[in-house]
Amino acid sequence: MTKEINILKELKTKWHDVIKADIAFKALAHVINRTILFNSGRFPVAIDSIGIGGSALSSKEIGDIDIVVYCFPKEKFINDWSRFDKLLSKKFSELWSLIVKSSMFVNRVTIDLIINMYRDEIVSLGFKDWWIDEWFGWLRISDFRWGIDRGLPIVDFSIRKLIKRFIKHGWRGKRLEIHVIPSKEDERLRITALAEIPCIMVWHKREGIMNPRKTEIKEFFSKELGELMKLASGIVKGKWFELPPVYWDVSRALKREFSIPEYLPQNDYVILCLNETRKIYEKAKELLNRKLEEIKEYTEQQPKGKLKETIKFNRNLKVIIKEILVLSYIINTITDNNVLFKLITWTSVETVENYLKELQKYIIRNGGRQGYRRAILKRIFQTLTSP
Secondary structure (H helix, E strand, O other): OHHHHHHHHHHHHHHOOOOOOHHHHHHHHHHHHHHHHHHHOOOOEEEEEEEEEHHHHOOOOOOOEEEEEEEEEOOOOHHHHHHHHHHHHHOHHHHHHHHHHHOOOOOOOOHHHHHHHHHHHHHHOOOOHHHHHHOHHHOOHHHHHHHHHHOOOOOOOOHHHHHHHHHHOOOOOOOEEEEEEEOOOOOOOOOOOOOOOOOEEEEEOOOEEOOOOHHHHHHHHHHHHHHHHHHHHHHHHOOHHHOOHHHHHHHHHHHOOOOOOOOOOOOHHHHHHHHHHHHHHHHHHHHHHHHHHHHHHHHOOOOOOOHHHHHHHHHHHHHHHHHHHHHHHHHHHHOOHHHHHHHHHHOOOOOHHHHHHHHHHHHHHHHHHOOOOHHHHHHHHHHHHOO
């Protein structure tokens, strides 16, 4: 903890003019401290550098904290990792049997429990003791269930997941989004390079915490503007398959129509609920179209050369894009007849007010799990249900 406090102090001393949110400093201190621990361990990769992006560089009020980590293979351990990775799939059935056996004794099975109860059996399957200590413990039961659900002997585990889980471990605060990118392409890492994520480098393996550079800050916001304009242009022109999959939901929402499912009981309560849902749908569709007009206006203008204007322009454009995604999610949800059936028939007290409360809870809870900001979900839903 003392080391993390010292890292936090140094970050605030060097970066107070650039990073605005206090929680972002705490997140960076946590990530840097965990990275130093990660690099000292027997892992198949080391982290070369850390960058920060997103709203942490332009606002005191932030949502997710976007951290970018660049990694490279450790020659000493990368071959062992390859053997460990292959053995997970090869011994999938045996490992799943241990999980099933454990579920007969406890309500909630965890990987730590599996290791404690069946360490000797895991070793007998070919896993080295130090693999279990260093890597196996970062697995989750859900990684095995992923393969079971698809009928495949595959454990959904990777170097990317290993890094994310190690770095996030112990963090308490706003959601950390860890983006793992290879320093250079290496097929042994099996990490697909994602689209470029604008960020400013904060820490380097050799230099430690770096000093901010004005040219890099200006370049960051210029790159961020370029990425945002590319997204906005794709949305306006309807080039959905050139955009990340999450934006395909906008296309779906624009095509969705509200219809009343025939299998719902046609009593007064159900009809009232459906009428209220239709009103929400109509408001959401209207607001979505307005937001699309707004974003079109943004694609037809550019901020002037001043950095402050670019930061403000980017911030406003990001808000509109997030609102478009949330509105699309709400439209797609309330036009799903299965969702409506479940919410209407499960409401304990049959009043429209209770139904709307359940609908709001469902939209916020489910949307939060899908990565949408709960604050935006709540604000927009309240706008749609206000008189």
